[in-house]
Amino acid sequence: MGTAxxxxxxxxxxxxxxxxxVTEISPIDEAxxxxxxWRIMHGGLPHRGDLYxxxxxxxxxxxxxxxVYNKLPECxxxxxSQFGVIMENYNAWQPPGFFAVVALMTRIGMAVTSLDPVTLMRVSCAIIVSVGMMMVYALMRMWSLPRGLAAPVTLLLLANPFxxxxxxxxxxDAPFLVFGVLSAIVLTRELSxxxxxxxxLIAGACAGLVKTITLASLVIVLGVLGLVALVRLVHGRDRWWRxxxxxxxxxxxxxxxxxIWGRYVAAHTPTGWENRVLGQNNTEYVGSPFDEWLPTLTHVFGYTSGSWEGSPVTTYYGQLLTNVAGLALTVAPFCGLIVLRGRERLIAGITAAGPVLxxxxxxxxxxxxxxxxxxxxSARYGVTLIPLTALVLGLLLRRLKKRGQVVVWCLCAVVLLLVVADALGVGRVS
Structure with a gap:
């Protein structure tokens, strides 16, 4: 508990x-x-067509x-009318679960500190991610990884830009580690x-209250469990249906x-409403759907594409960490397919195929x-698979002797040093 x-x-x-x-607004839909x-903090919900x-x-x-610096007016x-950007909250259709939790945490923060609301909203997300990291460590321990290995492998996730x-x-996406670990625990319990x-049931309902893509890792795990039941049926195993x-x-x-949320959104969508962001990041089909999808099947591997850093923390060290993390999270699942056995190999298979799925x-x-x-x-659509991928990395390193674990800790120390340097803006890209 103390290590976590x-x-x-x-x-x-x-x-x-x-x-x-970093005070600037992130382009990843942060506004x-x-x-x-803010609307939930004041007792309301946004709906399609609502302005900021x-x-x-x-x-x-x-x-x-x-x-969009040149499209924003003075402070x-x-x-x-002074803003040259889309004025509609185009994410008003998303479920309120995450926003309600952050709103509550922000209200509490405003009651006990003098920090501004946006800073407190961000700190709330930091707390959620911190809890997620603790859960990743707990997942490692659940799979019998020693503390001396579970801790550095978990901390290495700080190298991932997301x-x-x-x-x-x-x-x-702040709860990505939380829901990724919950999916992993569902799989772990069933395999045990x-x-x-x-x-x-609880993980599915909670993830559905955040946004649909948060369900990605759970959907993949449930698909695997369906195949497990089928294999057990073919082999005549007792309780194959569980x-x-x-x-x-x-x-x-x-x-x-x-x-239920889809029905609510449909009932509160104004007649004649049009999606203002349609065509911004997506486009209409020219050929058959699979032809258009084919070149994108590898985009999520590595879990680094589509991330963002504010200019004060855009450093050469951070770019190095991103590349190293992407390489490690891409290679680990395939190494696991070769080296691991039994249910551990199944985990590796899920993490190898997961990005494509x-x-x-x-x-x-x-x-x-x-x-x-x-x-x-964007790779952020698949980040709930990161805990399982980190678990595979930990399982691969479990075979290391004491000297090997010392090397892992040394590597972890270097990564953490670079993470801190990146957060402080040391080696900033001009």
């Missing part, structure tokens, strides 16, 4: 330092998320956003012969919440909803 708390505290401290240094949280609140516009004009302006990005901005139906109970529970939890989930969802596709699929 130390990991969480370290992540929170580094994230807080970066939050204080829409700030607006959503005056609070959001003021924060946007003062904090700025590098990607303090809240007149929508970890600190989601801990330092108001992002619906214990029922995970209740956990799958994994199917978990599958049904997970699908029910996630599906029911998604269906995530792309297909994203493309199919876009096809069904709006008959468009993404020419570039």
């Amino acid at each position: 708390l130390a990991i969480g505290l370290f992540v929170l401290v580094v994230a807080t330092v970066q939050i204080m240094r 829409t998320h700030i607006d959503y949280v 609140s005056s609070f959001t516009l003021e924060e946007w004009s003062c904090r700025k956003q590098a990607s 303090g302006v809240t007149d929508p 970890t600190l990005m989601m801990a330092t901005t108001v992002s619906t 012969g214990r029922s995970a139906a209740l956990l799958a 994994p199917l109970l978990t599958v049904v529970a997970g699908v029910t939890g996630g599906g029911l919440v998604t269906l 995530v792309v297909l989930l994203v493309q199919i969802q876009s096809w069904v909803r709006e008959e468009v596709y993404f020419p570039i699929v």
Whole structure:
């Protein structure tokens, strides 16, 4: 417990330092998320067609956003006509679960500190990511990795750019580690012969309350459990059907919440409403769907593409860490397929195929909803698979003797030093 708390505290401290240094708004939909949280804090919900609140516009004009810098007015302006950007909160259709949690944490923060609301929203996300890192460590221990190995492998996830990005901005992806670990525990329990139906139900419902793509890792795990049940049936195993109970529970939890929220959104969508961001990151089909999807199938591997860093923390060290993390998280699953055995190899197989399956989930969802596709699929859609991938890395390193573990700790120390240097802006790219 003490090691997990130390990991969480370290992540929170580094994230807080970066939050204080980077004030600008992230282009990864942060303005829409700030607006959503602010509305919930004041007893409302945004709906399709709603414009940004005056609070959001003021924060946007003062904090700025590098990607649309010339389209934002001077600090303090809240007149929508002075903004050269889309004025509609285009993420108003998303479920309120994440935003409600951040709104509550922000309200508590405002009661006990003098920090401004946006900073507190970001600190709330940092706390969520810190809890996620603690859960990753707990997952490692659940698979019998020694403390001396579970801790450094968990901390190495700080090299992945999404970890600190989601801990330092108001992002619906902040719970990615939490839901990734919950999916991994569902799989672990079933492979150990214990029922995970209740956990799958709760995880599915909670993930559905955040956003649909948060369900990605759970959907993949449930698909694997369906195959496990089929194999057990073919081999005449007793209680072969038990994994199917978990599958049904997970699908029910996630599906029911998604269906109910979809009905709510449809009922509150104005007549004649048009999607203002359609065509921004996606495009209409020219050929057959699979032809368009084919070049995108490898986009999620490595879990680094589509990340963002504010200019004060855009450093050469950070770029090096991103490349190293991407390489490690790409290679580990395939090494696991070769080296690991039994249920450990199954985990490796999931993490090797998972990035491709995530792309297909994203493309199919876009096809069904709006008959468009993404020419570039951001790796953040697959980040809930990172805990399982880190577990595979830990299982590969478990064979190391004492000297090998010392090397891992030395590597971890170097990574943490570079992470801190990056957060402080040392070696900043001019």
